Amino acid sequence: MDVQTWTFIIVGGTFALYIGIAIKARASTTGDFYIAGGGVHPVVNGMATGADWMSAASFISMAGLISFMGYDGAVYLMGWTGGYVLLALLLAPYLRKFGKFTVPDFVGDRYYSNGARIVAVVCAVFVSFTYVAGQMRGVGVVFSRFLEVDINTGVAIGMAIVFFYAVLGGMKGITYTQAAQYCVLIFAYLVPAIFISILLTDHLIPQIGFGGELGGAIGTQVADGETIKLLDKLNQLNTDLGFAEYTSGKKSMLDVLCITGALMAGTAGLPHVIVRFYTVPKVRDARISAGWALFFIAILYTTAPAVAAFARTNLIETVSEANYAQVEGEKSIPQWFKTWEDTGLLAWVDKNSDGKVQYVAGAALAGKPSFTDQRGSHGERLVSNANPETQNELYVDRDIIVLANPEIADLPAWVIALVAAGGLAAALSTAAGLLLVVSTSISHDLLKRVFVPSITEKQELLAARIAAAFAVMIAGYFGINPPGFVAQVVAFAFGLAASSFFPAIILGIFVKRANREGVISGMLVGITFTASYIIYFKFMGGTADQFWFGISPEGIGSLGMVINFIVAFVVSRFTPETPKDVQELVEHIRVPAGSSGPTAAH
Amino acid sequence: MTTGSKQDNADRYWKRNLRILFSLLAVWWLVSFGAGILWADSLDSITIPGTGFKLGFWFAQQGSIYVFVALIFIYSWLMNRLDREFDVRED
Numbered sequence: 001m002d003v004q005t006w007t008f009i010i011v012g013g014t015f016a017l018y019i020g021i022a023i024k025a026r027a028s029t030t031g032d033f034y035i036a037g038g039g040v041h042p043v044v045n046g047m048a049t050g051a052d053w054m055s056a057a058s059f060i061s062m063a064g065l066i067s068f069m070g071y072d073g074a075v076y077l078m079g080w081t082g083g084y085v086l087l088a089l090l091l092a093p094y095l096r097k098f099g100k101f102t103v104p105d106f107v108g109d110r111y112y113s114n115g116a117r118i119v120a121v122v123c124a125v126f127v128s129f130t131y132v133a134g135q136m137r138g139v140g141v142v143f144s145r146f147l148e149v150d151i152n153t154g155v156a157i158g159m160a161i162v163f164f165y166a167v168l169g170g171m172k173g174i175t176y177t178q179a180a181q182y183c184v185l186i187f188a189y190l191v192p193a194i195f196i197s198i199l200l201t202d203h204l205i206p207q208i209g210f211g212g213e214l215g216g217a218i219g220t221q222v223a224d225g226e227t228i229k230l231l232d233k234l235n236q237l238n239t240d241l242g243f244a245e246y247t248s249g250k251k252s253m254l255d256v257l258c259i260t261g262a263l264m265a266g267t268a269g270l271p272h273v274i275v276r277f278y279t280v281p282k283v284r285d286a287r288i289s290a291g292w293a294l295f296f297i298a299i300l301y302t303t304a305p306a307v308a309a310f311a312r313t314n315l316i317e318t319v320s321e322a323n324y325a326q327v328e329g330e331k332s333i334p335q336w337f338k339t340w341e342d343t344g345l346l347a348w349v350d351k352n353s354d355g356k357v358q359y360v361a362g363a364a365l366a367g368k369p370s371f372t373d374q375r376g377s378h379g380e381r382l383v384s385n386a387n388p389e390t391q392n393e394l395y396v397d398r399d400i401i402v403l404a405n406p407e408i409a410d411l412p413a414w415v416i417a418l419v420a421a422g423g424l425a426a427a428l429s430t431a432a433g434l435l436l437v438v439s440t441s442i443s444h445d446l447l448k449r450v451f452v453p454s455i456t457e458k459q460e461l462l463a464a465r466i467a468a469a470f471a472v473m474i475a476g477y478f479g480i481n482p483p484g485f486v487a488q489v490v491a492f493a494f495g496l497a498a499s500s501f502f503p504a505i506i507l508g509i510f511v512k513r514a515n516r517e518g519v520i521s522g523m524l525v526g527i528t529f530t531a532s533y534i535i536y537f538k539f540m541g542g543t544a545d546q547f548w549f550g551i552s553p554e555g556i557g558s559l560g561m562v563i564n565f566i567v568a569f570v571v572s573r574f575t576p577e578t579p580k581d582v583q584e585l586v587e588h589i590r591v592p593a594g595s596s597g598p599t600a601a602h
Numbered sequence: 603m604t605t606g607s608k609q610d611n612a613d614r615y616w617k618r619n620l621r622i623l624f625s626l627l628a629v630w631w632l633v634s635f636g637a638g639i640l641w642a643d644s645l646d647s648i649t650i651p652g653t654g655f656k657l658g659f660w661f662a663q664q665g666s667i668y669v670f671v672a673l674i675f676i677y678s679w680l681m682n683r684l685d686r687e688f689d690v691r692e693d
Contacts, residue, residue, distance in 0.1 A: 066663075071642075071659055071662060073663070074638060074639075074662035074663050077663055077667060078634045078666050078667070081666075081667045081670050082630065082634050082666065084670065085626075085627075085670050085674060088674040088678075089623055089673075089674075089677055207664065210655075211650065211653030211655040211660070212653065212654065213654070229653070230654055231655065231656075232654055247646065247656050247659040248646070249642075253639060256639050257635060257639055257640075260634065260635065260639065282692050283692060284678070284681070284682055284691070284692070287677065287678040287682075288675070290674050290678075291671065291678055294670060295671050298668070298670070298671050301667055302664055302667050302668070305663040305664065590612070590615075590616055590619070591612055591615060591616075591690045592685055592690050592691060592692050593685075593689075593690040593691060593692050
C-alpha cells in the first residue's frame with residue numbers, strides 16, 4: 001500500500017475514534033462543560049494535559065529547532081518542562097482547593113474586583129487566540145502535505161472535528177479525546193525516533209543512543225571506520241563546516257537564563273494548562289496529576305533532543321558535498337531531498353557552479369526561499385533571493401526534521417502515515433483546549449460573573465456552546481488567513497503569561513498582604529513593560545544591539561515578572577489591607593481539608 | 603478545642619509546607635539554571651563515563667527534565683504524608 005492510502009486509513013481511524021469518544025462523553029451541565037464534572041482520574045488528566053500542552057510546534061518544529069540551535073535548544077527543553085514544577089508546587093493544589101472553573105475566577109475573587117477579573121479575561125482570550133491560530137495552520141499544513149488536499153480544505157476539516165467534540169462535549173469530551181490523542185501522538189513520535197536511533201547508533205532507546213557510539217546501518221558509514229561517539233562526531237562535523245560546536249551555545253548566558261525563566265513562568269501561567277487541574281476530584285489528585293502530566297510530556301521532550309542530534313548528523317553526512325544530479329560512483333543527494341524541495345521547505349543554489357551541495361555556516365538565502373518558476377541546469381528549483389555574502393548553498397526549513405525523518409531513514413509507508421496522524425493529534429488537542437478557555441471566559445467569566453449574573457444553568461451552557469462555536473470559526477479564519485506575525489506573537493503569549501498571571505496567582509496564594517491595588521498595578525505595569533519591549537523589537541524594527549543587557553524579546557517576560565512582583569509589593573504596602581473574608585479565603589486554600597477554612601467558621 | 607489551636611495547627615502545617623517547597627525548588631533551580639546554564643561550561647569538561655554526554659550539556663538537554671519529573675512525584679509523596687500528619691487530608 002502507498003503512503004496516501006495508509007494516511008487515509010490511519011488518520012480516518014483516529015478521527016473516528018475521537019468522534020466516538022466525543023459522543024460517549026457529552027456534557028450535560030456547566031460543570032461537565034467547564035471542568036468535566038471534576039471527576040477525571042489523575043493519570044487520565046496527566047495524559048490529557050500532555051496532549052493539551054504539546055502543540056503542533058512541539059511535535060513538528062521543536063526537534064528541528066534544536067537541531068539547528070544545538071545546546072541553545074535547551075531553553076525550550078528546560079523552559080517548557082521546568083514550568084510544570086512551578087505549576088505543581090506553587091499553583092495546582094491551591095487552585096484545585098479554591099475550586100470554581102477558571103483562572104479569572106481566582107483572580108477576580110482573590111482580588112475582590114471585577115476589574116481584575118476582566119483584565120484576566122482579556123489576557124486569557126488573547127493568549128489563547130494567539131496560540132490557536134498556529135494550531136489550525138498546523139492542521140492545514142499536515143493535511144496538504146500528506147493527503148494532498150488544499151491547505152484551506154485541511155483547515156476546514158480540522159475545524160469540523162474540533163467543532164464536533166468541543167461544542168458537544170466541552171471539557172468532558174475534550175479530556176477523553178485528548179487522552180486518546182496523547183497516545184496517538186507519542187506513538188507517532190517514538191516509532192521513527194527508535195528506528196533512527198537503531199540506524200545511527202544501534203541503540204533501541206533514543207535517549208541512550210544520543211550519548212552512544214556511532215553504529216548501525218547509517219552510523220557505521222558516518223563513522224567511516226572510526227570508533228567515535230555520536231556527539232563527538234557531530235561537534236567535529238559542525239566545526240568543520242564553520243558552525244558552532246553542537247554541544248556549546250551561541251546565545252549569551254544572561255539571555256539563556258532569561259528565556260528559560262520566561263518560558264517556565266509562562267508555562268505555569270497559561271490558562272488552558274492551569275484549568276486542567278480543576279478537573280480532578282481532590283487536592284492530592286492535582287499534585288500527582290501534575291507529576292503524570294510532566295512524565296508524559298518528558299517522554300517526548302527527552303526524545304526530541306536525541307532526534308535533533310541524529311537528524312543533524314544524518315543531514316550533514318548525506319547532503320554535504322553531494323552531487324545534486326545523480327552521478328555514478330560519487331555521493332549524490334537522496335530522493336527525499338527533491339521531494340521536500342518540491343514542497344518548498346528546502347532549496348539549493350549552486351553558488352560556485354560545481355553541481356555539489358555546499359552546506360556551511362551562514363544564511364544561504366535572504367529569508368525564506370522565493371522560487372522562480374524555472375529549473376536550473378541540474379534540475380533544481382531556482383530561487384531569486386540567494387544571499388551572495390555567504391558560501392552556504394542550502395536552505396533547510398526546521399519543520400523538515402520531524403516530518404521527513406521517516407523518509408530520511410527510509411522507513412515503511414505506515415510510519416509516514418503515523419507521523420501525519422500524530423501531528424494532527426498534537427494540533428487538534430491543543431486547539432480544543434484553547435478554544436474551551438475562550439468559550440468559558442465569555443460564558444462564565446463575562447456573562448455569569450459580571451454582566452448577567454441571573455443567567456440560568458441551561459442558558460449558560462448554551463452560551464458556552466455558542467461561544468465555542470464562534471471561537472472555532474474565528475480560529476479557522478486565522479488558520480486560512482494567517483496573520484504574518486504568528487511566529488512573533490508566541491513570544492507574546494509566554495511573556496504575557498509570565499508577567500501577568502503568574503505573579504498575580506503566586507501572590508494571591510503566598511502573600512496575604514497582596515491586595516487589589518497592588519496586584520492590579522503590578523499586572524498592568526508588567527504587561528505594559530513586556531508588551532512594549534516585544535512590540536519595539538518585533539514590529540518596530542528594533543535591532544539586536546539595542547537589547548537591554550543582551551536580553552532578547554523572548555526572554556523579557558522574566559524581567560517583566562520581576563517588575564510585576566516589585567510593583568505589587570510596594571503598592572500593597574501603601575494601600576488598605578486585604579479584607580478579612582479574603583484573608584480567610586487564602587487560609588482556606590492553603591490547607592487541603594476544610595477544617596480551618598471559612599466553611600468551618602460559618 | 604478552640605479555634606485558636608486549629609489556627610495554630612494550620613500555621614504549623616503551612617510552615618512545614620513552605621519548607622518542603624523551598625527545598626524542592628532549590629533542587630529545581632540547581633539542576634536547570636545552575637548545572638544546565640550557569641555552570642554548564644565548566645561541567646562540560648567532565649564526560650559522563652561510558653557515554654558521549656558532556657555533563658553540562660546533558661543537564662541542559664536531558665538530566666534536568668528527569669529531575670523535574672522526580673521532583674513532582676517526591677513533592678506529592680511528601681505532601682500526602684504531611685496531610686496525614688496534620689490530619690488535613692480530604693476523604
